[in-house]
Amino acid sequence: MSAEIWRRLGAEARTAEATLAPFLADTAGAPDAAGGLAALLARLSPSPLLEPGALRDLARATLLPQDVDATLADLQAITIRNFEPGGLLGTWIGGRGFHMLLAHRLNHRLWRQGQHALAMACKTGAAMLGADIHPAARIGQRIFLDHGIGVVIGETAVIEDDVSLWHGVTLGSTLTRGGEDRHPKVRRGAVLGAGATLLGNIEIGEDAVIAAGSVVLAPVPPRTTMAGNPATPRLRHRHPYAEFRA
The missing domain is CATH 2.160.10.10 (Hexapeptide repeat proteins)
Known part of the structure; x- marks a missing residue:
């Protein structure tokens, strides 16, 4: 299921405006979903407590396959339940709730691995998205977080x-x-x-x-x-x- 969601997202990204091409090539057009999600997160919520570029590498190394699957399930759930047009790509670009869930999945994985200080540092950056979610909070999948602010x-x-x-x-x-x-x-x-x-x-x-x-x-x-x-x-x-x- 997640592979199909990723394939459809990539297909939608290839039809977007040329101005967005560099951003989409780095994120939705990445060779694999884990890399694309890490790139998206690094662009959205760079923590002021981490060195530039560190969040991308951290997310790529930390997110497990089940985290990637859950995030793509969120992407599809938000797209389906949202009344606004735009498809998966619209949620990928403008779905603030989706962005917050992605950030939390990294923070939660760090917390579960015992890296509590690092998880809280990443949460500080994620708060720029407009929500405050403790890294220890347990969140399932196919979540529709609309707006999220x-x-x-x-x-x-x-x-x-x-x-x-x-x-x-x-x-x-x-x-x-x-x-x-x-x-x-x-x-x-x-x-x-x-x-x-x-x-x-x-x-x-x-x-x-x-x-x-x-x-x-x-x-x-x-x-x-x-x-x-x-x-x-x-x-x-x-x-x-x-x-x-x-």
């Missing part, structure tokens, strides 16, 4: 596969409860609307929908729509992306 995801947060979330979403802690596990767990297929705030070690059930601007402080059952501050269940539940589920 203002997203904050805490250290012990979990986001499973097929989740969709918009700008301004916060997965934070309440600061009133002890324990190491203090951030939300968002289960497969859930949808988090713009500006939704989820606080504490709570579970957001599979295919749940959290309306824009809601504040959620308690667990949410699967296939439930929540809205308001504090959020309360709504009688009608409709999942906006049910037909795109894998």
Whole structure:
């Protein structure tokens, strides 16, 4: 699947405007996906704490095949669920949420390898993209992070596969409860609307929908729509992306 996504992206890149040719040749037109993703990341979020050019080499050496596959799955998921035209190439160039997920996959891999200081240094550069995602946060694949600006995801947060979330979403802690596990767990297929705030070690059930601007402080059952501050269940539940589920 990832090989086919990469092939299609390359084909779209070859039809783009000539002005973009050098950038696309270096990224979407690279011989392999890992090299192309490393080149894209180096252009997007160079950390001020790293020497020039170091991020590209670091990403190329660190990203594992499963990280590359997950990132390309994100690329396709965002393209499919987004209403804007442009195809895979449009997401590659302008999908800020996709860029943030790519950066996080490198940071998370570094964190898991025990390179915590380096992961945090790369996170500092990635924050230039507009989100703050702790390197330890666990994020699945086929994620639709739309816009992504203002997203904050805490250290012990979990986001499973097929989740969709918009700008301004916060997965934070309440600061009133002890324990190491203090951030939300968002289960497969859930949808988090713009500006939704989820606080504490709570579970957001599979295919749940959290309306824009809601504040959620308690667990949410699967296939439930929540809205308001504090959020309360709504009688009608409709999942906006049910037909795109894998």
